[in-house]
Amino acid sequence: MSHDSNVLAQLMAIIEDRKANPPPKSYTTKLLAGGVEAIGAKILEEAGEVVEAAGEAGEAGRTHLIYEAGDVLYHLLVLLAHREVSLGEVETELARRFGVSGITEKESRQQTKG
Numbered sequence: 001m002s003h004d005s006n007v008l009a010q011l012m013a014i015i016e017d018r019k020a021n022p023p024p025k026s027y028t029t030k031l032l033a034g035g036v037e038a039i040g041a042k043i044l045e046e047a048g049e050v051v052e053a054a055g056e057a058g059e060a061g062r063t064h065l066i067y068e069a070g071d072v073l074y075h076l077l078v079l080l081a082h083r084e085v086s087l088g089e090v091e092t093e094l095a096r097r098f099g100v101s102g103i104t105e106k107e108s109r110q111q112t113k114g
Contacts, residue, residue, distance in 0.1 A: 008073070008077070008087060009087055011074065011077055012077050012080070012081065012086075012087045014028075015028055015077050015078055015081045016081050018032065019032050019081050019082070028078060031075070031078050031082075032078065032081070032082055035082065036079070036082065036083075039075060039078050039079045039082055040079065042075045042078075043072065043075045043076060043079060046068065046071040046072045046075050047072055049068045049071065050065065050068040050069055050071070050072050052068075053065040053067070053068040
């Protein structure tokens with residue numbers, strides 16, 4: 001693979017910079033100004049589009065899925081930045097789950113909410 005494995009970290013750094021130094025004609029700036037409501041609406045919209053694309057057949061469907069997955073990830077990173085959650089914190093949470101079955105992990109969450 002020729003892609004830089006740190007592309008998500010690089011994108012997050014750009015989003016965080018836009019939050020700290022908001023350029024007026026930036027889509028990211030507009031999303032951040034709209035808060036959880038605006039960013040959340042875009043995540044919901046993009047999540048629907050990624051599922052729709054996943055159902056499309058062939059190479060065109062696969063390409064569309066990749067495109068829409070990029071949109072979902074971008075908007076999720078904007079939401080994380082808005083709430084001052086670092087990509088590292090999410091990576092730590094995912095790493096914590098290694099070796100724990102999804103069913104066991106879900107049950108442990110339900111018990112702590114109880």
